[in-house]
Amino acid sequence: MSEKIIESIKAGKYDHKELANLYANAERLGEREVLSVAKSALKQLNTRAYAKLFVKPVRDKVQKIIAQIAAAEGWANWEDNAVANGIRAAAPMTNGVELAEYSFSYRGPSWKSTSTLSVFQHDEESAVQYKVKSRHGESSVVNSSEEAAELFRNAIKA
Numbered sequence: 001m002s003e004k005i006i007e008s009i010k011a012g013k014y015d016h017k018e019l020a021n022l023y024a025n026a027e028r029l030g031e032r033e034v035l036s037v038a039k040s041a042l043k044q045l046n047t048r049a050y051a052k053l054f055v056k057p058v059r060d061k062v063q064k065i066i067a068q069i070a071a072a073e074g075w076a077n078w079e080d081n082a083v084a085n086g087i088r089a090a091a092p093m094t095n096g097v098e099l100a101e102y103s104f105s106y107r108g109p110s111w112k113s114t115s116t117l118s119v120f121q122h123d124e125e126s127a128v129q130y131k132v133k134s135r136h137g138e139s140s141v142v143n144s145s146e147e148a149a150e151l152f153r154n155a156i157k158a
Contacts, residue, residue: 006037016046020053055099058121062100063087065128066119069145070104073153075117082107083114090118099123103131106156111135115155117148 005022008014014022019042026034043050066087070076076086083105090101101120107113118131130148133139134155142148 002031002034005034009034009037009041012041014041016042016049019045020049023053054124058124059093059100059102062119062121062128063102065145066102066104066117069117069119069149073149075104075106075152078106080109082109082111090120092120107135108156115152117152119145119148 009019009022019038023035023038023042025031026038039050039054042053067076070087087102087104090098090103092098093101098120099122101118103116103118105114105116107115113135115135116131116133118133119128120131121128127143129141129143130145131139131141132148132151132155138155140151142151
């Protein structure tokens with residue numbers, strides 16, 4: 001049955017709504033072959049709808065993670081931060097290098113450069129990672145929010 005569905009998908013016999021339903025059913029039933037073909041067909045058929053179904057949830061998750069870190073550490077309420085824009089989409093995401101990346105920066109009143117904490121995810125299947133860049137130029141990529149928070153604490157002290 002799966003082979004016939006895959007052939008029909010490849011032949012373009014389904015519209016966006018039908019493909020979305022096929023994808024949901026394949027996901028529910030654990031039909032991996034159908035999942036990948038349906039996902040690929042959805043992307044080719046309508047990139048905007050594909051982004052809404054698959055990219056937006058990843059970006060929302062990454063943005064929520066960085067907002068939680070900033071709130072938990074009290075970094076969302078700095079009064080002396082010379083960077084006024086708070087959490088923002090990072091350049092690698094806006095340039096299309098990363099699927100999702102959000103960051104916030106801190107610059108003390110007398111500093112010439114910033115320290116930055118970013119949360120990012122390369123693609124839909126990869127794990128969330130954390131990047132800390134100190135104002136002195138050191139950069140680290142880690143896999144836990146706790147380690148990233150510690151590195152950022154040290155970066156804004158120095």
